[in-house]
Amino acid sequence: MMNRLQVAALLTKLVRSMRHHGSWCGETHVQKAAYVAQQLAGVPLGFEFILYKHGPFSFDLRDELTSLRADGLLQLEPQPFPYGPKFKMTETARRLQQRFPKTVTRYENALGFVASKLANKQVDDLERLATALYAKSEFTDKDDQQRAAWINQKKPHVTIDEALAALAEVDELKEEFASVIV
Amino acid sequence: MPKHLHEIRDPIHVFVRLDTDERSVVDSAPFQRLRHIHQLATTFLIYPGATHKRFEHCLGVMELAGRVFDVVTHPYNIHEDIRRVIPQITDPKQLGYWRSCLRMAALCHDIGHLPFSHAAEKELLPEEWDHERLSRELILSPEMRNLFNAMTPPLRAEDVVKLAVGPEEANDLSFSTWETILAEIIVGDAFGVDRMDYLLRDSHHAGVPYGRFDHHRLIDTLRILPSPPAQGDSLSQGDPVAQESGAPTIGVQGNVPQDAPAQTSSTAVAANQSGVAPPPVVNPAQHSHPSYIQYPREPALGIEEGGLHSAAALMVARFFMYSQLYFHPIRRAYDIHLKDFLKDWLSGGQFPTDANRHLEVTDNEVTSALLHASRTPAAPGHDAARRLMCRDHFRLLYQRHPEDVAINPEAGEAIFSAACEEFGEERVRRDRYSQRSGAPDFPVLTKDGRIASSLAMSQTLTQLEAVSIDFVFVDKAILNKAQDWLRENRLAIITPTEGPDDE
Numbered sequence: 292m293m294n295r296l297q298v299a300a301l302l303t304k305l306v307r308s309m310r311h312h313g314s315w316c317g318e319t320h321v322q323k324a325a326y327v328a329q330q331l332a333g334v335p336l337g338f339e340f341i342l343y344k345h346g347p348f349s350f351d352l353r354d355e356l357t358s359l360r361a362d363g364l365l366q367l368e369p370q371p372f373p374y375g376p377k378f379k380m381t382e383t384a385r386r387l388q389q390r391f392p393k394t395v396t397r398y399e400n401a402l403g404f405v406a407s408k409l410a411n412k413q414v415d416d417l418e419r420l421a422t423a424l425y426a427k428s429e430f431t432d433k434d435d436q437q438r439a440a441w442i443n444q445k446k447p448h449v450t451i452d453e454a455l456a457a458l459a460e461v462d463e464l465k466e467e468f469a470s471v472i473v
Numbered sequence: 474m475p476k477h478l479h480e481i482r483d484p485i486h487v488f489v490r491l492d493t494d495e496r497s498v499v500d501s502a503p504f505q506r507l508r509h510i511h512q513l514a515t516t517f518l519i520y521p522g523a524t525h526k527r528f529e530h531c532l533g534v535m536e537l538a539g540r541v542f543d544v545v546t547h548p549y550n551i552h553e554d555i556r557r558v559i560p561q562i563t564d565p566k567q568l569g570y571w572r573s574c575l576r577m578a579a580l581c582h583d584i585g586h587l588p589f590s591h592a593a594e595k596e597l598l599p600e601e602w603d604h605e606r607l608s609r610e611l612i613l614s615p616e617m618r619n620l621f622n623a624m625t626p627p628l629r630a631e632d633v634v635k636l637a638v639g640p641e642e643a644n645d646l647s648f649s650t651w652e653t654i655l656a657e658i659i660v661g662d663a664f665g666v667d668r669m670d671y672l673l674r675d676s677h678h679a680g681v682p683y684g685r686f687d688h689h690r691l692i693d694t695l696r697i698l699p700s701p702p703a704q705g706d707s708l709s710q711g712d713p714v715a716q717e718s719g720a721p722t723i724g725v726q727g728n729v730p731q732d733a734p735a736q737t738s739s740t741a742v743a744a745n746q747s748g749v750a751p752p753p754v755v756n757p758a759q760h761s762h763p764s765y766i767q768y769p770r771e772p773a774l775g776i777e778e779g780g781l782h783s784a785a786a787l788m789v790a791r792f793f794m795y796s797q798l799y800f801h802p803i804r805r806a807y808d809i810h811l812k813d814f815l816k817d818w819l820s821g822g823q824f825p826t827d828a829n830r831h832l833e834v835t836d837n838e839v840t841s842a843l844l845h846a847s848r849t850p851a852a853p854g855h856d857a858a859r860r861l862m863c864r865d866h867f868r869l870l871y872q873r874h875p876e877d878v879a880i881n882p883e884a885g886e887a888i889f890s891a892a893c894e895e896f897g898e899e900r901v902r903r904d905r906y907s908q909r910s911g912a913p914d915f916p917v918l919t920k921d922g923r924i925a926s927s928l929a930m931s932q933t934l935t936q937l938e939a940v941s942i943d944f945v946f947v948d949k950a951i952l953n954k955a956q957d958w959l960r961e962n963r964l965a966i967i968t969p970t971e972g973p974d975d976e
Contacts, residue, residue: 296883297974317703318911341644343653344700344771350641350909358907361941362882363875367912369935373925375701375914376935383879393974414703445647 300391303384305402312410316377323417324409332401346422423457485673489536494624503584509835514589515807520679537666538579555697559651578636584611588839605642609634657774662910664774683793686786694780698916699770701926775916785933788913795940805904806866810857817854868952873943884967885943891966900948908940
């Protein structure tokens with residue numbers, strides 16, 4: 292199990308990677324990317340997610356992002372009206388990552404993969420994809436049609452067809468991740 | 474004929490009004506127990522006025538919850554998008570039920586509190602237990618269920634639990650959008666009335682004015698709104714202006730007057746002056762039908778632009794109350810001694826989780842035992858009790874400093890470990906806490922009917938620090954020696970060395 296600073300090194304790395312790939316990197320983006328990194332790419336961040344705001348959401352992660360700001364490892368960059376802020380990694384975070392070379396090296400490809408796949412997605416796309424992954428993980432005994440119905444029930448603004456497409460995208464991502472990341 | 478409405482005088486809200494159904498819960502044993510639980514634990518040892526109890530706080534939370542409910546469900550205040558996403562909000566029958574349920578949840582939200590509130594909660598309950606779970610057990614108990622069933626309309630205990638505890642603590646339950654919003658009214662991160670009441674009440678009783686803010690204005694301007702947009706959100710369908718510019722047109726309110734000013738936000742004006750092109754102004758009158766919005770964004774508790782300063786004042790009040798009152802270092806040292814005492818005094822070192830046994834223990838029993846133990850050297854917990862009762866508390870050796878954190882985010886841990894090694898674990902204690910919430914990012918309804926992030930509209934909110942404390946305390950007897958030691962070794966201790974980098 293990783294300690295808090297190792298997790299901090301990976302989270303800040305994820306933020307850096309998301310920004311590098313062009314993500315807006317608001318809190319929703321970080322929440323969903325962390326979920327996909329943990330659930331699909333096997334990065335052991337250790338957060339507990341429930342279905343809440345825009346899909347899978349972790350209150351622990353929300354609190355930890357605040358702690359990372361308090362520790363000077365992340366900054367919130369205000370944006371012009373009417374948008375919410377972006378997260379930005381700091382120089383202190385870069386130094387922290389250097390303290391954990393093995394941890395960072397071990398997971399940087401996985402984080403990079405997640406960032407490259409999610410960075411350019413809009414919030415509604417992220418919600419659909421992350422919720423589909425959540426449904427796959429929670430209901431291993433159900434088929435995609437049943438999972439899509441469940442998604443539509445929980446998130447009525449996601450149609451059955453959109454949910455099915457998101458579930459298929461999860462399968463593609465899993466396959467691609469398995470083939471790319473050794 | 475029994476009186477149906479009752480009033481209780483209150484120093485914060487003038488009157489708390491309740492009906493006979495609610496009074497039956499106030500008169501119940503689980504609720505009456507809160508008369509004997511200090512709201513601020515041992516804080517009265519530092520701020521002598523802070524002797525108020527959970528009882529009046531819960532009454533205050535109920536009063537505010539009712540006020541907020543009435544504001545956000547008033548037909549004039551319901552946003553067009555929300556009307557579609559939350560159908561309950563326009564159904565008078567459902568509104569009546571949920572108003573009663575919300576007020577009841579607000580009343581009961583703290584009935585599971587342990588003696589001395591939060592002071593001794595974490596280490597003194599079995600794993601997976603906290604006061605929220607105890608509250609949940611009590612709300613679902615046969616005694617409370619009977620009271621809820623006898624009400625008009627009868628309330629489902631399960632609904633009361635959801636609203637009282639919220640999705641964060643009741644993560645095994647499924648919440649509808651409406652239930653999520655109602656829970657947010659009580660325990661929400663930004664505008665929860667639990668927080669509003671405790672800031673105002675604690676400020677009043679402790680004599681610390683930092684906790685005050687204009688809660689009347691704040692509540693009057695609260696609204697249920699679509700979440701603020703993020704860049705890259707879907708473009709509107711059928712809105713050529715937005716499609717050309719790439720700007721979202723989310724959240725145009727149908728009831729905004731046609732002569733509403735095109736743009737009145739001073740921040741928005743500032744954004745224009747800074748050379749950043751804002752999204753175009755959409756005339757709400759041209760878009761009274763909401764179908765041009767591609768999909769509804771998740772609702773959240775937000776505010777009209779006119780209440781933004783009150784909202785900022787709430788957040789600032791919270792910051793100062795945490796840094797000046799709740800995290801006063803001596804209060805935190807007392808909490809540590811109280812925990813040490815309770816570990817020795819309680820059977821098995823933990824509080825019972827059985828509902829009946831839980832109800833038997835209040836601050837009164839603990840205070841009596843503390844006094845006895847402080848005078849009786851052979852009594853369990855004597856040393857900790859003596860420290861509390863005779864003001865021989867541990868003293869602050871080190872507190873978190875931004876310069877140290879820049880060198881090592883775990884500087885407090887490094888100093889604590891080194892001090893334990895140097896002086897012995899028995900003479901050193903650590904207390905660490907970080908704010909448990911996100912940035913104050915909530916939707917704001919501008920005067921021209923758009924939805925914006927609060928952090929795009931208020932520099933005060935953007936600049937607000939996250940609260941984080943890290944204290945290292947030592948026995949008063951070694952304070953001078955420890956201070957000398959720290960002065961000589963601080964930098965060497967906190968500078969990170971090559972350590973293990975394994976999972």
